[in-house]
Amino acid sequence: MTRKLTIDSFTISDDSDCYIIAEIGHNHQGELDKAKQLFKAAAECGVNAVKLQKRDNKTLFTKAAYYKPYDNENSFGLTYGEHREALEFGREEYVELQKYARELGLTMFATAFDIPSADFLAELDMPVYKIASGDLKNTPLLRHVAKIGKPLIISTGGANMEDVERAYDVIMPINSQVAILQCTSSYPAEHHDLNLRVIETFRRKFPDTVIGLSDHENGIAMATAAYILGMRIVEQHFTINHTWKGTDQVFSLEPIGMKKLVRDLRRVREALGDGIKRVLPNEVGTISKMSKKLVASRSLPAGHALTGVDIAVKSPGDGLPPYEFDNILGKTLRRSLAEDDDIMLEDLS
Numbered sequence: 281m282t283r284k285l286t287i288d289s290f291t292i293s294d295d296s297d298c299y300i301i302a303e304i305g306h307n308h309q310g311e312l313d314k315a316k317q318l319f320k321a322a323a324e325c326g327v328n329a330v331k332l333q334k335r336d337n338k339t340l341f342t343k344a345a346y347y348k349p350y351d352n353e354n355s356f357g358l359t360y361g362e363h364r365e366a367l368e369f370g371r372e373e374y375v376e377l378q379k380y381a382r383e384l385g386l387t388m389f390a391t392a393f394d395i396p397s398a399d400f401l402a403e404l405d406m407p408v409y410k411i412a413s414g415d416l417k418n419t420p421l422l423r424h425v426a427k428i429g430k431p432l433i434i435s436t437g438g439a440n441m442e443d444v445e446r447a448y449d450v451i452m453p454i455n456s457q458v459a460i461l462q463c464t465s466s467y468p469a470e471h472h473d474l475n476l477r478v479i480e481t482f483r484r485k486f487p488d489t490v491i492g493l494s495d496h497e498n499g500i501a502m503a504t505a506a507y508i509l510g511m512r513i514v515e516q517h518f519t520i521n522h523t524w525k526g527t528d529q530v531f532s533l534e535p536i537g538m539k540k541l542v543r544d545l546r547r548v549r550e551a552l553g554d555g556i557k558r559v560l561p562n563e564v565g566t567i568s569k570m571s572k573k574l575v576a577s578r579s580l581p582a583g584h585a586l587t588g589v590d591i592a593v594k595s596p597g598d599g600l601p602p603y604e605f606d607n608i609l610g611k612t613l614r615r616s617l618a619e620d621d622d623i624m625l626e627d628l629s
Contacts, residue, residue, distance in 0.1 A: 282294075282488075283487065283488055283489055283490050283491075284490070285431055285457060285458075285459050285490040285513075286431070286457075287299065287328075287329070287387060287407060287408045287431055288387045288407050288408075290328055290387075292459070292490050292512050292513060293490070293512065294510070294512065296512060296549075297545070297546055297549050298503075298507055298511065298512055298513065298514055298545040298546075298549070299328050299329070299492075299512060299513045299514070300326075300327045300328050300329070300514055300516070300541070300542055300545060301327065301328065301329045301330070301331050301513065301514065301515040301516070302318075302322035302325070302327045302329070302330045302331070302516065302518035302538065303331050303515050303516060303517045303518060303532075304318050304319070304322070304330050304331060304332055304518060305331075305332070305333050305517060305528050306332075306333060306367040306526060306528065307517070307518065307519045307524065307526055307528055307529060307532060308332075308367075308369075309356070309367065309524065309525060309526060310356065310366045310367045310368070310369070312369070312373050312376065312377070314520075315332075315369070315373070315377055316377070316380055317520060318330070318518065318519070318520060319377065319380055319381055319384055319386060319388075320384060321518075321520055321535045321538075322386065322518055322538065323384040323385060323386050324535065324539075325535055325538040325539045325541075325542055326539065326542040326543075326546075327386070327518075327538065327542060328386070328387060329386060329387040329388065329389065329408075330381060330386050330387075330388050330518075331388075331389055331390060331391065331410060331515070332369065332374075332377070332388070332389075332390040332391070333390060333391045333393065333412075334368075334369075334390045334391065334392055334393065334397040334400060334401055335364060335368060335393040335394065335397055336393075336394050336396035336397050336400070337361055337364045337365055337368065338361070339394060339396055340393055340394045340397075341360070341361065341364075345360060345361075346359065346360060346361035347359050347360075347361055348360045348361075350362070350363045353525070354525055354526055354527045356525075371400070371403075371404070374390075374400075374404055375404065378404065387407055387408070388406075389401075389406045389407060389408045389409065389410065390406065390409075390410065391409075391410040391411070391412050392409055392410070392411070392421070392425055393412060393414075393415065394421065395420070395421060395424050398421065398424055398425050398428065402428050406430065407430060407431070408430055408431040408432070408433060409425050409428065409430055409431070409432050409433070410432075410433045410434075410435070410515075411425065411432060411433070411434040411435065411447075412435055413435040413436060413437030413438055413439065413463050413465050413494075414438075414465075416434060416435070416436060416438075416439050416443050416444070416447050417439075417443055417446070417447075419446070419447070419450050422434075422447055422450045422451055423450060423451075423454060426450070426451045426454035426455040427454055427455070428455075429455060430455075430457070431457040431458070431459070432451060432455065432457065432458050432459070433458075433459045433461060433492070433513065433515075434447060434451075434458065434459070434460055434461065435461045435463040435494045435515075436460060436461060436462060436463050437463035437464055437465030437494065438465040441481075441485070444460065444482075444485075445485075448460070448486060448489075456488075458489055458490075459489065459490040459491070459492055459513050460482055460486060460489055460490075460491055460492070461491070461492040461493055461494040461513065461515065462474075462475070462476065462478045462479050462482065462491070462492070462493050462494070462506075462511070463493070463494035463496070464496060465496075466496065467496050467527070467528070467531055468496050468497055468498045468530070468531035469495075469496040469497045470497070471497055471499070471502060474495075474497060474502055476493070476502065476505060476506050476509055476511075477509065479491050479493065479506055479509045479510050479511050480509055480510060483510045490512050490513060491510055491511060491512065491513075492511050492512060492513030492514060492515070493506045493511045493513070493514050493515070494514075494515045495514055495515065495516050496517070496531060497531075498531055499537075500516075500533070500537055500540055500541040500544065503516070503541060503544075503545060504544050504545060504548050507545055507548050507549070508548065508552070514541075514545070516532075516533050516538065516541060517531060517532035517533065518532050518533055518538055519532035519533070519534060520534065520535065521534070522534060567597065568596050568597050568598050569595065569596050569597075570595065570596075570597070571595065571596070571597030571601075572593045572594060572595055572597050572601075572602050573593070573594065573595075573596070573597050573598060573599030573600055573601065573602070573622060574591055574592070574593060574599065574600040574601070574602060574604060574605060574608070574622075574623045575591075575592050575593075575594050575599065575619075575620050575621060575622055575623060576590065576591070576592070576617040576618065576619055576620065576621045576623060577589065577590055577591060577592035577619065578590065578619050579616070579617065579618050579619055580613055580616060580617045581613070581616050582613050582614065582615050582616045583612060583613060584612065584613045585610055585611070585612050585613075586608055586609055586610065586611055586612075586613065586623075586628075587609065587610075588609065591605060591608070591609075591623065592620075593605070594620065599622040599623070599624070600622065600623055600624060600625065604625075608623065608625075608628060611628035611629065612628065612629045613627060613628065613629075614626075614627050614628065614629055615627055
């Protein structure tokens with residue numbers, strides 16, 4: 281069965297490059313200009329997409345949560361509600377950022393944390409929707425977003441297989457355009473908690489579905505390992521400066537890290553090759569220089585029957601290969617050979 285998912289004009293499959301998402305989240309600090317800076321830097325790194333987060337805060341949180349005091353170094357408001365509202369973009373900002381993303385050649389989309397946010401994004405005709413790990417069990421939201429008819433990418437942090445299967449079973453009858461991301465919901469995630477082999481488990485369990493990784497680790501090496509295991513979408517938090525205010529900044533990749541991630545993920549697909557063992561053209565000269573051939577170990581007269589002491593194995597390997605050693609023992613020379621002369625099959629009777 282072929283697993284494919286098309287986002288804009290990029291078709292993700294087992295044979296494709298990895299689809300790389302720069303998770304901007306709220307690292308823009310609620311400032312449009314900073315969001316544009318992040319978009320531009322992400323485009324220069326070579327990613328496929330940039331992603332924001334959309335919340336309808338007053339309907340999303342309980343009153344107790346919304347009005348709870350939120351006084352810390354990363355706070356943008358006196359209460360959690362004020363903090364969240366300060367980081368939220370409205371329609372005007374989203375339209376401007378959509379236009380800017382298109383100019384940069386990026387796909388822009390967002391995580392919908394609630395039904396009003398999903399409707400907000402639908403009015404803007406988002407090409408794909410993200411469902412956060414915290415909403416994997418939110419079947420009303422899953423159904424609502426699935427009905428929009430665009431591809432869904434769902435994260436699975438803090439879940440067991442039953443939770444993943446439930447979400448899959450809810451979405452698939454409505455919309456088969458689904459990707460499932462292995463995710464560890466800790467920020468940052470330690471390498472020993474990533475459980476990358478879940479990617480293989482997901483691939484077996486959902487053979488028609490693209491599998492990916494929402495990567496919260498401090499580094500880039502694990503995404504390359506995940507690609508080898510079958511991951512074809514990766515989401516990495518992205519910032520310009522780790523010292524910017526915000527809880528996500530510290531574990532987000534800066535441009536130098538994102539560039540290396542993109543480079544390595546593009547290389548690894550090519551490096552995996554097709555599995556056919558062959559001699560490559562650029563190996564010929566090196567192997568000829570390093571390998572060996574059969575030559576005369578001393579001067580030998582015509583008519584001499586070769587013995588082991590008559591044959592030497594020496595470089596370069598531009599003559600009879602050493603695996604012919606046993607086959608030429610006892611053969612008679614048709615012509616005389618000087619020391620180090622190549623022993624050729626046509627010289628033997």
